[in-house]
Amino acid sequence: MNFEPLASFMDRITSWRIPWAEVLVMHRNETVFRYRQGYANLEEKTPVTDRQLINLYSLTKIMTCTAALQLVEKGAIHLNDPLSDYLPEFADMTVKKRQPDGELAFEKAVKPITVRDLFTMSAGFSYDLEAPSIRDAVRSTDGKMPTRTFAEAIAKEPLQFEPGTRWNYSLCHDVLAALVEAVDGRRFGTYIRDEITGPLGMTDTGFDLSDEQRVRLAPQYEYSDALGKPIRKDGNGYRLGSEYESGGAGLLSTVSDYALFLNALTNQGTSPDGVRILSPATVDLMRTDHLVGNMCGDFCWEQLKGYGYGLGVRTHISQAESGSLSPLGEFGWSGAAGCLAIIDPASQLTVMYAQHLLNNQEPFVHPRLRNIVYACL
Incomplete structure (x- = not known):
C-alpha cells in the first residue's frame, strides 16, 4: 500500500478552500493510514489534532438508522x-x-x-x-x-x-x-449511548458536550467567494432546541471515535473485539438499494451517480455510472460540513474523512478521495 497520493490530495485541498482535513483508513481492522493537514483554527494557526471534535451533521443518519434497525431485529417495529x-x-x-x-x-x-x-x-x-x-x-x-x-x-x-x-x-x-x-421509552441520546456508543467504547460521540469536550470542538467555517477565504461560522443550525436530539444532523464526534462505529458496520455489524450492534443480514438489508419507481429519478445528486439509496445510506450499484473504484455494495453517507464515511465489507475497508467547512465542496472532494483511497490499496 502506498498512500502518498492520498496525502498529496489532502495537501492540495487544504491549500485551496478547506481550512483543514483529516482522513483515517482502516483495512482488516488495522489503521493503515492516517493523515491530517491544515489549521483547526485559522485565525490562531492552531493545527488540527486527533482529538478534535466536529459536527457530524448528516453522518448522524447512519447511527440513527442503526439504532432503529436494532428495534427491527428485536421485533419491536x-x-x-x-x-x-x-x-x-x-x-x-x-x-x-x-x-x-x-x-x-x-x-x-x-x-x-x-x-x-x-x-x-x-x-x-x-x-x-x-x-x-x-x-x-x-x-x-x-x-x-x-x-x-x-x-x-x-x-x-x-x-x-x-x-x-x-x-x-x-x-x-x-x-x-x-x-x-x-x-x-428512553431519550434518543440515551438509547444511542446505552446500545451503540457505550458498548463500542466511543467516549467522544453524543448530542451534548462536556466542558472538557467543548474546548476540543473545532471552529467551523464557511468559504466566502466575495472575500476569497473561509470565514468563521460556528453552531449547528439543525439543532432546534436545547433538548432536541436530531437523528438527522445532531451528533458530534471525532475521527477516531466515529471510525469505531463505521468499522463495526464494515465487519457486518460486529466490532473486532466482539461487540455486536447489528446482524450481518441487517447490514446487508441496510445497504440494499430500496429505490423503486419515481424514486430513482429523484435520487440524482451529481456526486452520487451510480449509487442507490438503502436504509439511510448511499449504496454503490453501478461502476459504469459512478466511475468509482469501490466495489458494488460499498456504502455510507456524508455530512454538511464535509465529512465522509466509506464502509466496505467486501474489501474490509473503513474510511472516516473529516473537515469543518459548511459549503463543503463535496461533489469535487468525495468522489476523488474515494478513488484515491482504492487506488492506494
Missing part, C-alpha cells in the same frame, strides 16, 4: 408497519397537490407513512426547519424542543407527495429518532 401505530399524530396526513390550473390543493393522503418510508426518505417530508408548526413548537417549549415534540410538530405540516411514491432528502431521520424514543 417492522419496516412495513404504519408509522401511526407508534406515533399517532401521523394517522391523518394531508398532501400538497398541484391542480391543472397551477393552484395548490391540500388533500387527505391516500397512503399511510410506513416505518420504511422514514428510513428511505420517502415519507413526503421536506427539510424546512422554518415550517410554521416547527417554529411554533420551539416557542411553546421555551426553546427546548424535545425530540418527540418535533415529531408532533412536523405531523401538522402537509406532505410534499404521497408517502412511498417519491424520494426527497428531508427530516425523515429526525422523525425516526422520535420513533425510537416512542418505542423504546
Whole structure:
C-alpha cells in the first residue's frame, strides 16, 4: 500500500478552500493510514489534532438508522408497519397537490407513512426547519424542543407527495429518532449511548458536550467567494432546541471515535473485539438499494451517480455510472460540513474523512478521495 497520493490530495485541498482535513483508513481492522493537514483554527494557526471534535451533521443518519434497525431485529417495529401505530399524530396526513390550473390543493393522503418510508426518505417530508408548526413548537417549549415534540410538530405540516411514491432528502431521520424514543421509552441520546456508543467504547460521540469536550470542538467555517477565504461560522443550525436530539444532523464526534462505529458496520455489524450492534443480514438489508419507481429519478445528486439509496445510506450499484473504484455494495453517507464515511465489507475497508467547512465542496472532494483511497490499496 502506498498512500502518498492520498496525502498529496489532502495537501492540495487544504491549500485551496478547506481550512483543514483529516482522513483515517482502516483495512482488516488495522489503521493503515492516517493523515491530517491544515489549521483547526485559522485565525490562531492552531493545527488540527486527533482529538478534535466536529459536527457530524448528516453522518448522524447512519447511527440513527442503526439504532432503529436494532428495534427491527428485536421485533419491536417492522419496516412495513404504519408509522401511526407508534406515533399517532401521523394517522391523518394531508398532501400538497398541484391542480391543472397551477393552484395548490391540500388533500387527505391516500397512503399511510410506513416505518420504511422514514428510513428511505420517502415519507413526503421536506427539510424546512422554518415550517410554521416547527417554529411554533420551539416557542411553546421555551426553546427546548424535545425530540418527540418535533415529531408532533412536523405531523401538522402537509406532505410534499404521497408517502412511498417519491424520494426527497428531508427530516425523515429526525422523525425516526422520535420513533425510537416512542418505542423504546428512553431519550434518543440515551438509547444511542446505552446500545451503540457505550458498548463500542466511543467516549467522544453524543448530542451534548462536556466542558472538557467543548474546548476540543473545532471552529467551523464557511468559504466566502466575495472575500476569497473561509470565514468563521460556528453552531449547528439543525439543532432546534436545547433538548432536541436530531437523528438527522445532531451528533458530534471525532475521527477516531466515529471510525469505531463505521468499522463495526464494515465487519457486518460486529466490532473486532466482539461487540455486536447489528446482524450481518441487517447490514446487508441496510445497504440494499430500496429505490423503486419515481424514486430513482429523484435520487440524482451529481456526486452520487451510480449509487442507490438503502436504509439511510448511499449504496454503490453501478461502476459504469459512478466511475468509482469501490466495489458494488460499498456504502455510507456524508455530512454538511464535509465529512465522509466509506464502509466496505467486501474489501474490509473503513474510511472516516473529516473537515469543518459548511459549503463543503463535496461533489469535487468525495468522489476523488474515494478513488484515491482504492487506488492506494
